[in-house]
Amino acid sequence: MLKLKLPTDPRWVNIAEKNIQEILTDHAFCEQKAASTAISLIVNYPEYLDLVEAMADLAREEMAHFQMVIKKLKERDCELGWERKDAYVNLLMKFIPKGLDRKKALVYRLLFAGMIEARSCERFKVLAENIKDEDLSKFYFALMKSEAEHYTMFLKFARKYGEGVLDVEKVWSDFLEYEASVIAEFGNSEQVHG
DSSP states (O other): OOOOOOOOOHHHHHHHTTTHHHHHHHHHHHHHHHHHHHHHHHHOOOOOHHHHHHHHHHHHHHHHHHHHHHHHHHHHTOOOOOOOHHHHHHHHHHOOOOOOHHHHHHHHHHHHHHHHHHHHHOOOOOOHOSSSHHHHHHHHHHHHHHHHHHHHHHHHHHHHTTTTSSHHHHHHHHHHHHHHHHTTTTOSSSSOOO
């Protein structure tokens, strides 16, 4: 379903398990950034009311997920800590061409958000299936389903607003190839995309 070209090596979970506080802190900030992205789309594209409504719902859901991760940290007597830079996300951004008109920029932003949700979904699946902590296994399994829904929603909007504007399927296919080359450099740190 996700069509990612390079799956995560399950051994990545061994790295994540060595520092649960780090993976949970990074995850919390990923949820916060996802909420911020939804709000940014509302602010920058208010004329697309169906998108605005979906992003308002998404922002609430992502902040609820943020609170759920905070609860997991507290249950383990861990602190949130500071936000980490997400090198994966920064490299993904390089795929987006400069100087796009407003509508094309929207489509690329939607595809970008969809890609991050797809990889997060895949990473949560790997965590759910391989982590020894049963509570976190169930937690990540439930969140994996949400990420999959977000991924399909972003693709749906990209296809809708990209119709007649650009070849969304070609751009998505190229983006999947590019993402595979980016993620190949990761998998060795206790970050959601690390």
